[in-house]
Amino acid sequence: MDINIFVEQLLNGFQLGMLLFLFAAGLTLVFGIMDLVNLAHGSIYMVGAFTAATLTLWLDSFILGIIFALPLTLLFGMVLEFIALRTIYARDHMDQVLATFGLILFLNELVRIIWGPAGLAIPLPILLDGSINLPLGIVYPTYRLFIILIGVLVAIGLYWLVAKTRLGMLIRAGASNRVMASALGVNIRLLFTAVFGLGAMLAGLAGMLIAPINQAQIGMGEEILILAFVVIVIGGI
Amino acid sequence: MLSIQSVEAAYGDSQVLYGMTLEISAGEFVTLLGRNGMGKTTTVRTIMGILSIVAGNIKFEEKIISNLPSFRVAKYGIGLVPEGRQIFPNLTVRENLVATAVPANNKGDGWSMERVIDLFPVLKDRLGSMGNQLSGGEQQMLAIGRALMTNPKLLILDEATEGLAPMVRQEIWKCLQRLKKESLALLVIDKNVDILSQIADRHYIIEKGRVVWQGTSMELRANEQLKQNYLGV
Numbered sequence: 045m046d047i048n049i050f051v052e053q054l055l056n057g058f059q060l061g062m063l064l065f066l067f068a069a070g071l072t073l074v075f076g077i078m079d080l081v082n083l084a085h086g087s088i089y090m091v092g093a094f095t096a097a098t099l100t101l102w103l104d105s106f107i108l109g110i111i112f113a114l115p116l117t118l119l120f121g122m123v124l125e126f127i128a129l130r131t132i133y134a135r136d137h138m139d140q141v142l143a144t145f146g147l148i149l150f151l152n153e154l155v156r157i158i159w160g161p162a163g164l165a166i167p168l169p170i171l172l173d174g175s176i177n178l179p180l181g182i183v184y185p186t187y188r189l190f191i192i193l194i195g196v197l198v199a200i201g202l203y204w205l206v207a208k209t210r211l212g213m214l215i216r217a218g219a220s221n222r223v224m225a226s227a228l229g230v231n232i233r234l235l236f237t238a239v240f241g242l243g244a245m246l247a248g249l250a251g252m253l254i255a256p257i258n259q260a261q262i263g264m265g266e267e268i269l270i271l272a273f274v275v276i277v278i279g280g281i
Numbered sequence: 282m283l284s285i286q287s288v289e290a291a292y293g294d295s296q297v298l299y300g301m302t303l304e305i306s307a308g309e310f311v312t313l314l315g316r317n318g319m320g321k322t323t324t325v326r327t328i329m330g331i332l333s334i335v336a337g338n339i340k341f342e343e344k345i346i347s348n349l350p351s352f353r354v355a356k357y358g359i360g361l362v363p364e365g366r367q368i369f370p371n372l373t374v375r376e377n378l379v380a381t382a383v384p385a386n387n388k389g390d391g392w393s394m395e396r397v398i399d400l401f402p403v404l405k406d407r408l409g410s411m412g413n414q415l416s417g418g419e420q421q422m423l424a425i426g427r428a429l430m431t432n433p434k435l436l437i438l439d440e441a442t443e444g445l446a447p448m449v450r451q452e453i454w455k456c457l458q459r460l461k462k463e464s465l466a467l468l469v470i471d472k473n474v475d476i477l478s479q480i481a482d483r484h485y486i487i488e489k490g491r492v493v494w495q496g497t498s499m500e501l502r503a504n505e506q507l508k509q510n511y512l513g514v
């Protein structure tokens with residue numbers, strides 16, 4: 045086989061892997077810490093994509109669109125947790141599956157009402173639209189490299205957050221013994237809302253990054269959700 | 282400072298506390314004694330808001346704290362060293378100490394990592410170890426240090442010397458005496474009545490979820506009958 049094709053496929057694999065990583069990070073965070081199976085994680089990905097796409101068209105800049113869409117997705121996730129999901133932490137996983145499946149239907153419909161049934165396409169920013177010449181004479185799309193770069197940066201940032209910061213310590217403490225953490229003064233509910241918001245923001249970011257390639261579409265979350273579950277099950281939670 | 286009045290509490294259908302009443306003044310060293318299963322830990326859980334109460338009330342510094350969320354109770358200034366230590370196993374010793382630490386809000390003389398290590402020098406070499414790599418005694422010291430780092434006004438210790446070697450036990454008693462000197466209020470639950478009747482101020486004995494005797498250390502030492510009747514010695 046041609047080495048160029050091989051490297052290109054390898055990079056494509058990386059790029060898809062990074063998207064899945066961004067998506068699955070929140071899913072496992074929420075499952076590991078709150079013991080919540082959240083099927084609606086894909087819907088957050090979709091909402092992130094639509095929000096970023098709309099902002100991109102308004103502001104005429106993909107980068108600005110993402111910058112403003114990130115905090116909005118964070119907020120969306122926290123509101124969703126506060127209104128709907130915190131009430132089902134104590135339920136068993138089957139109840140959670142049913143409830144969050146309901147949420148998928150609801151959010152798909154909500155997006156249809158707000159944005160209409162058609163997808164929303166956005167152009168790639170000029171800066172990221174070309175190709176880059178890599179060693180070995182490989183020509184690779186700049187945008188896919190950009191996705192890989194973002195994934196690496198987020199991975200480093202997440203590691204730093206969980207392993208090195210006070211917030212990370214509290215997240216780990218809360219995950220291992222929430223009663224004790226509360227008795228030492230930690231507002232666990234607020235902490236969980238924040239963790240959920242963080243996971244939502246990362247899923248939203250994955251949706252935003254895919255939007256210029258595949259459009260923002262209703263139902264886009266379900267595809268990646270299934271893939272992510274496969275990754276999580278194989279990779280271990 | 283802490284006032285528990287006629288508190289009733291239950292786990293589901295099974296009631297455990299039947300009119301529990303207890304008072305602690307600022308700087309006082311008080312013990313809660315009684316046989317296993319009489320409701321000592323349950324009393325602690327109601328103070329901390331871990332278990333809700335169905336009757337009575339609990340006040341801390343004149344503010345009602347009954348059925349507040351745990352984290353609020355802790356923020357009012359109650360530090361907990363729980364039964365079974367409950368160190369965070371996935372955090373290092375240093376992280377266990379600093380994760381939930383709260384700086385002292387008055388004076389400059391609050392608890393810091395330096396002061397905790399000064400109190401328990403063995404922790405110094407273990408700061409980088411994970412919580413679950415410590416011996417029982419080290420875990421207990423860490424649990425006390427962790428609670429002190431929240432700079433509480435009242436420290437509650439539930440069976441802090443259980444299962445520890447006599448030497449380590451001695452160290453814990455010494456630590457409690459030192460804390461008492463610094464006028465921290467203490468509520469101590471423990472089986473070692475003899476030593477407690479030397480170092481504590483007042484005692485409560487509970488049986489089936491209510492207080493059956495209370496008195497000073499002198500009164501406790503003078504009354505051999507109590508031990509036989511209520512403490513199973």
Ligand SMILES: Nc1ncnc2c1ncn2[C@@H]1O[C@H](COP(=O)(O)OP(=O)(O)O)[C@@H](O)[C@H]1O
Pocket residue numbers: 292295297315316317318319320321322323324
């Ligand atoms: N989580 C629980 N669920 C149900 N019953 C409990 C629970 N914890 C303790 N109990 C019961 O409550 C009673 C008092 O327990 P506890 O307060 O732990 O006693 P003590 O600390 O004095 O040994 C015991 O009969 C015990 O079996």
Ligand SMILES: [Mg+2]
Pocket residue numbers: 321322323364439440
């Ligand atoms: Mg007990």
